[in-house]
Amino acid sequence: MMAAVADDVTVTELTPEFSFTDVSVRFGSFVAMGPATLEVRQREFLVIIGPSGCGKSTLLNLAAGTLQTRTGSVLHRGAPLRGINHDVGYITQKNYCLPWRTVEANVRLPLEFRRWPAAKIKLRAAAAIAQVGLTGFENAYPKQLSGGMLQRVLIARTLAYNPSTYLLDEPFGSLDAQLRMHMHRELMRLWQTTASTFVFVTHDLHEAITLADRVVVMSGRPGRIKLIVDIDIPRPRDVVDIQSDPRFGAYFKTLWTALSDD
Amino acid sequence: MTAIGKRAGRSAMLADPAPTGWQVLNRFTLGSDTAIQITILAVTLAIWQISASRLGMEFWISSPAGIWRAFGKWAANGVMLGDIRTTIIEAGIGFVLGSSIGGLVGFVLGWVRRLGDIFEPFVIAFYTLPKVALAPLFVLWFGIGMGNKIMFATLLVFFMVFFTTFQGTRQVDRDLVSNARLLGASRWQIWTKIALPHASVWLFAGIRIGLPYALIGAIVGEFIAAENGVGFRIREATSFYDTSAVFAGLIVLMGISMVCLAALKIIETRALRWQNVRDLTPAG
Incomplete structure (x- = not known):
């Protein structure tokens, strides 16, 4: 399954989770993104912001291996990516739950794909469901759940197979503001309990500053890396209190300026 | 044992509550859908029978008795x-x-x-x-x-x-x-x-x-x-x-x-x- 990681590469704590070097993506003569160079550190919470259509999602697709490019290189833990990267979890705002499967069966799906023994699947699925607070809803069908709960099912499904990177593409884009803040709190808790790297794409500056260790600002098309800002606000962070932190306002201004002089 | 437990858990969450005795009775009283349906059927059969015998149409439309x-x-x-x-x-x-x-x-x-x-x-x-x-x-x-x-x-x-x-x-x-x-x-x-x-x-x-x-x-x-x-x-x-x-x-x-x-x-x-x-x- 993890053929993407070659044996002859030694991975240390300093090996970047992902290194994009001079990567650009073209569709014909149209340059969609890049050239861009970016290192994603192991276990960090990296947020990518930028105007619509700047190639934020393209970067995630490159990391997931669903999109390949011949210009530049993409390394995952030091090894070049070949084909689909099964060591990532990809969560978007789209509902990818299978409607004919219950919550529990949806969470089981990636483990069934990996042909784990049934007993182990059952345990792991139950643990993942508990971790996102969906215990009691195991036998419900996606149709019966609200948007926030569906998002939790998708998170639990990713959690179940414990990928080394979570790729999150505006996962809470369709949720209302209050629920979104709830989800931020839970996502940060989750990030702290797993040993995984989170790469989160959004165009919401509040969301970016609340969650990130580092915020990457991309320019308009063709998307390039314009600025990288370290968010020096100690953790654990409170999703409400952080907004009145003086540093929050300063970061907001920096990022806003970087985004608007495009 | 398990089957019962499962069903109970599921019905608590998803299924209709079991009909009470009164609701069961009510289904068959006058004015319920079933009663109306039975009435429609009976009236249709009666009209059919009468028009067949009284209007002499039995050759074309037969009759319930026939x-x-x-x-x-x-x-x-x-x-x-x-x-x-x-x-x-x-x-x-x-x-x-x-x-x-x-x-x-x-x-x-x-x-x-x-x-x-x-x-x-x-x-x-x-x-x-x-x-x-x-x-x-x-x-x-x-x-x-x-x-x-x-x-x-x-x-x-x-x-x-x-x-x-x-x-x-x-x-x-x-x-x-x-x-x-x-x-x-x-x-x-x-x-x-x-x-x-x-x-x-x-x-x-x-x-x-x-x-x-x-x-x-x-x-x-x-x-x-x-x-x-x-x-x-x-x-x-x-x-x-x-x-x-x-x-x-x-x-x-x-x-x-x-x-x-x-x-x-x-x-x-x-x-x-x-x-x-x-x-x-x-x-x-």
């Missing part, structure tokens, strides 16, 4: 059960053959985009053809025995199931497939865990549409050339101007198809339980 007598005669000489059996066997085999072949072909052509694109014009050409027009040809090919009716029922069911499954399967959300691939699914697993369950909804829809066509195929086949069967009996009665026997035959057909649809409904609700679940409250 149909009842025709039933008695049909059953008494032992022919009815044989006729019903013949028709059910023809329609049944046709139904099983037609829906399995139609479902399989529809699924494969619907799922494999390229194949679907290649075959689509042929599919549309056949779709526009009124299939009943093929019946005389089938007599030529398969004779006037049961084989002819089975093949004809198979053909009609095949087309109904095939079209529905084909169209439905084509509509699969391709993102669902690429997401499954990302989650680690092999080619085979995408067929078994995504494609088949997705298509089963359409397969069931096709089967539900196709079921009456099994009976249509058998009956049309019997109309054209046969030695027994309910359709043959209806045609025979018509040629003797025996309206009562014709209506008796029609009622038997109605009975057969209603039993089949009820059986299908039960299977379908079990297989597609996820489609009919109710909302959970409060939403989180």
Whole structure:
């Protein structure tokens, strides 16, 4: 399954989770993104912001291996990516739950794909469901759940197979503001309990500053890396209190300026 | 023990509360739907009986009493059960053959985009053809025995199931497939865990549409050339101007198809339980 990681590469704590070097993506003569160079550190919470259509999602697709490019290189833990990267979890705002499967069966799906023994699947699925607070809803069908709960099912499904990177593409884009803040709190808790790297794409500056260790600002098309800002606000962070932190306002201004002089 | 526990847990969350004694009683009192339906049936039968006898229309529309007598005669000489059996066997085999072949072909052509694109014009050409027009040809090919009716029922069911499954399967959300691939699914697993369950909804829809066509195929086949069967009996009665026997035959057909649809409904609700679940409250 993890053929993407070659044996002859030694991975240390300093090996970047992902290194994009001079990567650009073209569709014909149209340059969609890049050239861009970016290192994603192991276990960090990296947020990518930028105007619509700047190639934020393209970067995630490159990391997931669903999109390949011949210009530049993409390394995952030091090894070049070949084909689909099964060591990532990809969560978007789209509902990818299978409607004919219950919550529990949806969470089981990636483990069934990996042909784990049934007993182990059952345990792991139950643990993942508990971790996102969906215990009691195991036998419900996606149709019966609200948007926030569906998002939790998708998170639990990713959690179940414990990928080394979570790729999150505006996962809470369709949720209302209050629920979104709830989800931020839970996502940060989750990030702290797993040993995984989170790469989160959004165009919401509040969301970016609340969650990130580092915020990457991309320019308009063709998307390039314009600025990288370290968010020096100690953790654990409170999703409400952080907004009145003086540093929050300063970061907001920096990022806003970087985004608007495009 | 476990089964009971499971059911209790599920019903607490999803199912209707059990009807109370009062509600059960209420279903059959005056003003309930059932009572109104029974009244409609009774009034219709009464009007039918009266217009047949008083207005002298019995030759054209028979009468409930006349149909009842025709039933008695049909059953008494032992022919009815044989006729019903013949028709059910023809329609049944046709139904099983037609829906399995139609479902399989529809699924494969619907799922494999390229194949679907290649075959689509042929599919549309056949779709526009009124299939009943093929019946005389089938007599030529398969004779006037049961084989002819089975093949004809198979053909009609095949087309109904095939079209529905084909169209439905084509509509699969391709993102669902690429997401499954990302989650680690092999080619085979995408067929078994995504494609088949997705298509089963359409397969069931096709089967539900196709079921009456099994009976249509058998009956049309019997109309054209046969030695027994309910359709043959209806045609025979018509040629003797025996309206009562014709209506008796029609009622038997109605009975057969209603039993089949009820059986299908039960299977379908079990297989597609996820489609009919109710909302959970409060939403989180």
